[in-house]
Amino acid sequence: MRSALLRCLMAVVLSWAAIGTSAYASKADAKVVSDFLDAWQTHDVDKIMSFVSEDCHYENFPSLSGDNPVITGRDNMRTFLAPFFAKEPLIVPFKFHTEVKLVVVGDGAVASERVDYFEIGSGKFALPVAGFFKVKDGKIVYWKDYFDGPTIEPITTLMTALAKK
């Protein structure tokens, strides 16, 4: 995983060096995003949230949190994301890890592809996700994820069912 991430990061750095225009995100921005995604492997919410700004704008398509997919602010993001990494007490025990497939330095943003893996009881699920990030002063200020709703439905359905037991 780490070697794959390093290869991605190296490709990003080389790509950025070839571009060299101020309109593009910087290699430092790409490193912030890569480090942020890498931090998810630590299951350390404090470390994960240290990469995002206080006023970070987070959009999760399709919404996992009701009609409004926009979450604003680090504290609200932490409330939303913390259950993914909580150890005890957990209403529904599950394992989670993410695998980064691609990081692209783009026009004012960093784009990425990853697969989020969930293990709930005997069920194993994979959710492919595309994410867009904007970085300012070393912190992620904007994060938008795209994924398929029906793909995540079995995950949320199973977790809800187990929580009711």
Add this chain to the structure above:
Amino acid sequence: MPDKRQQNLAVAKRYVELYNIDPERFVRECYHADYKVGVMGLGWYDGIDKFVEVEKAVWNAAPTRRMKIVSMHATDDVVVVEAAVTDSSKGADWELPFCAVLEIRGDKIAVDRTYADFKTWPGLDTVL
């Protein structure tokens, strides 16, 4: 910007333009014969004629669906397109945000990985 990236951006712009006007040209002019399309989370498909059939069915089911670009990010091999599908039949404000990661070979798309909430993609329910 290096020429390769400009060329790749041009491929992505044509992908959007043709999606909005002609499903058959969209497939035949934008994708290699050995393309692969990933409807991420649902599966993969290939085969040009099958692709044309799918896009025509989607067009017929949702003739007012259109694609609009939010942003595009090009490298020497890949263009990441952040976009939205609109459909005036669903209302002026309705739109489905999505992301397409297009691997470009020459002047066409070799691999297309699209991320979206596909259950709401206009017309797609007629073919899935």
